[in-house]
Amino acid sequence: MKALKVPKPKAEEVRKFAEKIGAKDKSRKIRVEGDYVIIPIKDGFEDKFDFEVVEDKSPVFKGNKSFKEIVEKIAGFYPKYADFKRIGDLAIIKLPKELMEFKYKIAEEIFRNYKVRAIWLDRGKKGMLRKPEMELLIGEGSETIHTENNCKFKLDVTKVMFSLGNQFEKMRVAKLVEDGEIVLDMFAGIGYFSIPVAKHSKAKRIYAIEINWDAYTYLLENIKLNNVKNIIPVLGDSKQVTPEDFADRVIMGHIFAEDFIPTAIKAIRDEGVIHYHESTPVKVIDRPIRRIKYYAEKMGASVEIIGFRKVKNYAPNVYHVVVDAKLRKSC
Numbered sequence: 368m369k370a371l372k373v374p375k376p377k378a379e380e381v382r383k384f385a386e387k388i389g390a391k392d393k394s395r396k397i398r399v400e401g402d403y404v405i406i407p408i409k410d411g412f413e414d415k416f417d418f419e420v421v422e423d424k425s426p427v428f429k430g431n432k433s434f435k436e437i438v439e440k441i442a443g444f445y446p447k448y449a450d451f452k453r454i455g456d457l458a459i460i461k462l463p464k465e466l467m468e469f470k471y472k473i474a475e476e477i478f479r480n481y482k483v484r485a486i487w488l489d490r491g492k493k494g495m496l497r498k499p500e501m502e503l504l505i506g507e508g509s510e511t512i513h514t515e516n517n518c519k520f521k522l523d524v525t526k527v528m529f530s531l532g533n534q535f536e537k538m539r540v541a542k543l544v545e546d547g548e549i550v551l552d553m554f555a556g557i558g559y560f561s562i563p564v565a566k567h568s569k570a571k572r573i574y575a576i577e578i579n580w581d582a583y584t585y586l587l588e589n590i591k592l593n594n595v596k597n598i599i600p601v602l603g604d605s606k607q608v609t610p611e612d613f614a615d616r617v618i619m620g621h622i623f624a625e626d627f628i629p630t631a632i633k634a635i636r637d638e639g640v641i642h643y644h645e646s647t648p649v650k651v652i653d654r655p656i657r658r659i660k661y662y663a664e665k666m667g668a669s670v671e672i673i674g675f676r677k678v679k680n681y682a683p684n685v686y687h688v689v690v691d692a693k694l695r696k697s698c
Contacts, residue, residue: 368395368453369515369534370423371406371416378404381418390415396427413516413538414567420516420538422531424451431480434460441472448683450489451477452531455511457524458483460504474504484508487524498579501525512592516541518562519592526581527557532679533620536689537563540618540642543691544568551614551634552576553605554621557585558598564618565595576601576608606630615639622646622687628662638695640673649684659692667697 369392373381378397382404385391390412398405405423413420427433432440434451442465450461458477462470474486485506492499501509501524509525515534522529537560544550546569552561555575564573575598577583583602590598601608609630617631622644631641645655656672663670674691681687 368392368423368426369408369410369413369420370395370426371408372400372403372419372421373406375399375402375404377418378406381416382406385412385416388412388415395423398425398427410514411517413534419535422452422534432476434477437476437480438466438469438473441476442466442469453481453483454522454524454529454531455513456482456484457508457511458486459489459501459524460486461489470504478505484511492528499525499528516563516567518558518566519589520557520559520562520585521588521592522557522585523581527579527585529557530559530679532687533559536678538567540564541567543640544570544616547571548615549613550574551609551617551631553609553617553619553627553631554624555586555600556582556620558589558593560618560620561586561598562589562593562595565598566593570597573598574601574614575599576603576605578602578604609634612636617641619643622681625658628658629666632662632666632668632694632696635668635694635696638693641690641692641694643690643692644678645688645690646681647686647688649686652686652688655688655690656692659690663692663694669695669697 390408392407392409395407425433425435435445438449439445446463448463452459477486485508486504488502488504490500510523513520516538541563544564548570550570550573552575555561555577561573561575564570577586586600611633614634616639617634619631643659647654660670671693673693678687678689
């Protein structure tokens with residue numbers, strides 16, 4: 368479920384516009400979070416606004432209880448790292464240790480308050496392939512179709528991950544792609560970045576590389592589902608199958624991919640842009656920038672940092688960040 372995160376002074380103006388174009392989701396309540404107002408909107412209207420689109424993690428339905436209210440009612444408290452999200456018609460929850468004894472009661476209450484087919488407990492991800500560890504709490508089914516930014520993603524939540532916190536970043540990159548660019552998506556997954564780029568830009572070609580067979584299978588399905596013609600799917604390890612000197616832009620959407628930076632630099636033609644993602648402790652927040660600069664210098668390329676932003680919180684005092692680096696190779 369999507370929402371706009373709008374500074375308070377702009378909230379009333381945005382609310383009226385959202386209602387005028389039919390974008391406001393009237394089944395959920397508007398609420399305030401600090402200096403921002405969270406305005407719920409319907410899927411498919413994300414690109415109609417110039418404000419950040421976020422996943423509504425604590426939706427308050429009219430006549431229903433929010434996830435926070437449900438947890439507080441059952442457990443008597445609401446810990447900081449409890450989390451709720453909807454992917455298609457499924458609900459995924461994360462619970463810290465102190466809530467595990469209440470997991471089934473919480474799931475039953477969510478099931479009564481939300482229109483979902485099943486509720487899964489997210490127990491984390493395993494390995495470089497980021498395979499989800501999921502536990503079914505109530506309901507049935509693990510495959511669904513999730514829609515965001517006018518893109519459809521078919522997936523099985525027990526086989527592949529899907530991060531709702533990246534949706535603003537996906538559209539940000541798609542809007543940066545210039546007409547006729549050749550784009551390399553080094554860790555394509557089910558098409559997290561490749562599909563939005565194909566749908567919302569005029570890229571000439573998008574090479575989508577994925578090593579996980581399950582994710583690759585859904586990538587193929589999502590290319591058909593979205594009726595995009597310029598994505599070239601590649602099954603394999605990016606280190607082994609990436610050509611050199613061909614791309615105008617490289618997307619490195621995996622947060623543990625330092626070892627792949629040299630491959631990304633080699634893939635860039637004379638000059639181009641790399642979007643490098645990393646999980647970074649606050650104490651060394653500039654580490655991703657230093658890594659890009661180190662490898663560029665080592666490989667004889669000049670580099671200009673043209674962007675650096677926090678994508679989302681990854682863990683306590685750890686951020687998921689992205690560096691936009693423009694590289695020029697020596698002649």
